[in-house]
Amino acid sequence: MKIGFFVPCYIDAIAPQAAISSFKLLRRLGLDPEFIESAACCGLPMKDMGYARTACKVEGAVASHMAGYDHIVMPSGICADQFRNHFEDVPQTPEIKQICHAAVDLVTFLHDIIRVDSLPWASFPHRVALHNGCHSLRYLNEARPSELMIPDFSKAADLLNLVDGIEVGYATRRDECCGFGGTFAIWDKSCSGQQGLDKVNDYARNGFRYVTSQDMSCLLHQSCVARKFGLDIKFYYIAEILNGDAK
Amino acid sequence: MSRQVNQVKLGAEFIADTPHRESNDRCLWAARMRRDKVAATLPEWEQMRDLASGIKEHALSHLDEYLVQFEENLASRGIIVHWAETAEDHNDIVLDILRSHHVATLTKGKSMTMDECAMREHLESNGIEVNESDLGERIQQLDNQRDSHIVMPAIHKLRTDVARIFAEKLGSDPANDDPTYLNSVMRADMRKRYVKAQAGMIGCNYAVAETGTIVMCSNEGDVDICATVPPLLIVTIGIEKVIPKQSDLPLFLRLLSRSSLGYDITQYTSHISAPAPGQEIHVVMLDNGRSERLGQSYWPVLKCMRCGTCMNTCPVFRRTSGISYDANYMGPLGLALMPSYDLHRYARLPFSCTHCGSCGDVCPVKVPLPELIFYWRQVVVENQQSLISHDLEEGLMGAALRNSTNLQHAEKLGLWALRHTPSAIAESGINPWAEWHSNPVPPEQTFREWYKDNACHNDKKTDK
Numbered sequence: 001m002k003i004g005f006f007v008p009c010y011i012d013a014i015a016p017q018a019a020i021s022s023f024k025l026l027r028r029l030g031l032d033p034e035f036i037e038s039a040a041c042c043g044l045p046m047k048d049m050g051y052a053r054t055a056c057k058v059e060g061a062v063a064s065h066m067a068g069y070d071h072i073v074m075p076s077g078i079c080a081d082q083f084r085n086h087f088e089d090v091p092q093t094p095e096i097k098q099i100c101h102a103a104v105d106l107v108t109f110l111h112d113i114i115r116v117d118s119l120p121w122a123s124f125p126h127r128v129a130l131h132n133g134c135h136s137l138r139y140l141n142e143a144r145p146s147e148l149m150i151p152d153f154s155k156a157a158d159l160l161n162l163v164d165g166i167e168v169g170y171a172t173r174r175d176e177c178c179g180f181g182g183t184f185a186i187w188d189k190s191c192s193g194q195q196g197l198d199k200v201n202d203y204a205r206n207g208f209r210y211v212t213s214q215d216m217s218c219l220l221h222q223s224c225v226a227r228k229f230g231l232d233i234k235f236y237y238i239a240e241i242l243n244g245d246a247k
Numbered sequence: 248m249s250r251q252v253n254q255v256k257l258g259a260e261f262i263a264d265t266p267h268r269e270s271n272d273r274c275l276w277a278a279r280m281r282r283d284k285v286a287a288t289l290p291e292w293e294q295m296r297d298l299a300s301g302i303k304e305h306a307l308s309h310l311d312e313y314l315v316q317f318e319e320n321l322a323s324r325g326i327i328v329h330w331a332e333t334a335e336d337h338n339d340i341v342l343d344i345l346r347s348h349h350v351a352t353l354t355k356g357k358s359m360t361m362d363e364c365a366m367r368e369h370l371e372s373n374g375i376e377v378n379e380s381d382l383g384e385r386i387q388q389l390d391n392q393r394d395s396h397i398v399m400p401a402i403h404k405l406r407t408d409v410a411r412i413f414a415e416k417l418g419s420d421p422a423n424d425d426p427t428y429l430n431s432v433m434r435a436d437m438r439k440r441y442v443k444a445q446a447g448m449i450g451c452n453y454a455v456a457e458t459g460t461i462v463m464c465s466n467e468g469d470v471d472i473c474a475t476v477p478p479l480l481i482v483t484i485g486i487e488k489v490i491p492k493q494s495d496l497p498l499f500l501r502l503l504s505r506s507s508l509g510y511d512i513t514q515y516t517s518h519i520s521a522p523a524p525g526q527e528i529h530v531v532m533l534d535n536g537r538s539e540r541l542g543q544s545y546w547p548v549l550k551c552m553r554c555g556t557c558m559n560t561c562p563v564f565r566r567t568s569g570i571s572y573d574a575n576y577m578g579p580l581g582l583a584l585m586p587s588y589d590l591h592r593y594a595r596l597p598f599s600c601t602h603c604g605s606c607g608d609v610c611p612v613k614v615p616l617p618e619l620i621f622y623w624r625q626v627v628v629e630n631q632q633s634l635i636s637h638d639l640e641e642g643l644m645g646a647a648l649r650n651s652t653n654l655q656h657a658e659k660l661g662l663w664a665l666r667h668t669p670s671a672i673a674e675s676g677i678n679p680w681a682e683w684h685s686n687p688v689p690p691e692q693t694f695r696e697w698y699k700d701n702a703c704h705n706d707k708k709t710d711k
């Protein structure tokens with residue numbers, strides 16, 4: 001099994017710990033991930049704003065580095081969704097189709113593909129709020145969105161529950177979007193900011209001091225809002241807890 | 248050229264108004280929670296959505312047959328059917344009918360389809376008194392403001408706002424904002440108007456082709472008064488409202504009220520199929536671009552049955568209110584539909600969305616709203632309807648992100664996501680991030696740097 005490891009641009013620059021914990025965790029699980037060093041951005045920001053032609057150039061560029069892996073693991077639901085469901089501006093060659101199919105979010109990979117069932121090194125004796133990022137939740141089907149009347153499941157919660165001492169909970173408005181939305185945070189700063197503030201206040205009202213998510217972009221947004229408004233909440237990317245790095 | 252609607256700017260004004268924002272958000276979220284609760288009691292809920300979507304798709308792809316069948320059935324029982332290709336045609340037809348019956352005053356139930364034609368304004372400018380009979384719609388009429396929601400037109404207002412408007416326009420006590428009192432003010436005023444009305448006008452939720460039945464769902468009973476008290480009734484129906492069979496109807500009725508307000512069924516479900524003795528009924532079938540839309544890739548938006556639940560769930564809508572969209576259809580539906588009415592005017596709307604996907608999952612007829620919103624973003628960009636700052640952003644980001652060497656340069660220049668992108672797309676020159684966020688704590692090293700120092704020699708043991 002040849003495993004590639006893709007590090008989204010924003011994680012590399014601003015939240016490298018998410019990638020470091022993910023990379024270490026994969027190795028600890030006995031795998032040999034290969035960091036795809038030359039790959040940069042998946043094209044999501046341009047795609048998001050409707051720039052299909054630029055997205056195409058970026059998609060083509062990134063794809064040229066990503067062929068030949070059985071799985072390309074990425075610590076970011078939003079980017080995995082881009083590869084799996086929206087990588088459509090480049091010609092759909094068999095190679096591109098293989099890359100899109102191989103791209104996988106870390107949580108899906110751990111839960112569905114290698115089926116992790118124990119994490120003996122991980123302990124986190126705290127109550128932690130799980131924020132299922134919208135893309136992981138509604139586009140990658142990593143949990144039941146509260147809108148859908150289907151049997152309940154949550155892949156991220158299953159993984160977290162393998163951690164010693166943890167108590168996983170949710171904000172009252174469990175699946176409400178925190179307002180990051182990629183370029184939306186800049187396009188509509190007021191609404192994005194208000195959504196973020198409502199979200200972190202929801203955690204605070206419920207007494208949460210720790211929050212985790214499989215989407216680092218949500219956490220970056222939420223943590224910066226929380227700090228701005230003086231809330232003492234710590235935000236950890238899920239792999240930081242699963243690998244025992246979060247303290 | 249039409250003026251472009253700036254939802255972000257209008258929305259920011261509403262966000263800054265904390266009491267209104269909190270009330271709007273609370274009321275609509277409560278509707279969403281009720282919806283979740285009642286939907287969860289039906290084990291077949293998701294199958295119902297699939298089925299309803301399928302019936303709508305079938306009806307839309309056989310619209311020509313079902314519309315003819317519907318018309319024939321209506322005509323066979325003496326209902327007069329008119330066809331309006333455009334909003335202007337619609338308004339002309341209605342005005343003609345009213346003039347030939349010497350109508351000076353009428354009462355009208357809530358109808359987004361009539362609003363789409365700006366019919367009330369047209370009739371009023373032609374000297375006809377139009378009295379909205381739905382409470383929320385009446386509040387908006389008296390306040391001279393667009394609806395903020397297709398099902399709850401005045402949901403963005405506080406009780407105190409209503410007390411003020413009623414006091415100004417209807418002479419009630421400005422200090423009394425008790426809902427029962429305000430309702431009684433509305434009722435007393437409307438009763439006088441119902442008695443005087445020479446015509447009634449209503450919209451339609453479902454047009455059953457097989458039986459020629461006009462089905463109208465409401466909660467206040469006003470629609471039935473409009474439809475039965477005056478001797479003349481005019482019904483406006485968008486051509487996409489047709490459903491094939493009477494046996495399809497229960498499915499839609501079970502979905503509609505549960506979705507929109509979270510109640511099992513609307514208080515009133517009225518079936519109109521023939522004039523009462525001495526009554527005359529006219530039906531105006533409105534196209535206004537629908538048959539054109541049917542041939543476009545975004546045609547699934549026509550499945551919409553106007554329940555409004557996509558608005559209730561939308562995190563942007565709840566915080567910015569429907570008023571900020573300055574459009575007849577607002578919220579996720581508005582984003583997916585309004586650009587097809589006027590691409591320039593509504594060019595910015597499709598960007599008022601975080602892509603959380605919730606609207607698509609609540610929609611009872613499975614309109615693929617997130618995909619349609621995405622689609623319109625691309626159309627806007629392709630048609631150069633975008634903002635100049637967007638193009639700046641494209642240039643910067645395209646160059647920075649195309650390869651990792653450029654990206655590393657960008658990183659070295661300092662957190663591109665926070666510096667380059669914002670200053671390029673933000674309308675203000677200053678860092679828009681800082682208003683709501685602290686800046687992220689800069690990491691000691693990037694992942695790439697860490698990897699070079701620690702992991703690239705593939706020495707697994709050192710990692711443990």
Ligand code: SF4
Pocket residue numbers: 550551552553554555556557558580609610611612613614616
């Ligand atoms: S798009 Fe769907 S959810 Fe929105 S109003 Fe129409 S039917 Fe309701």
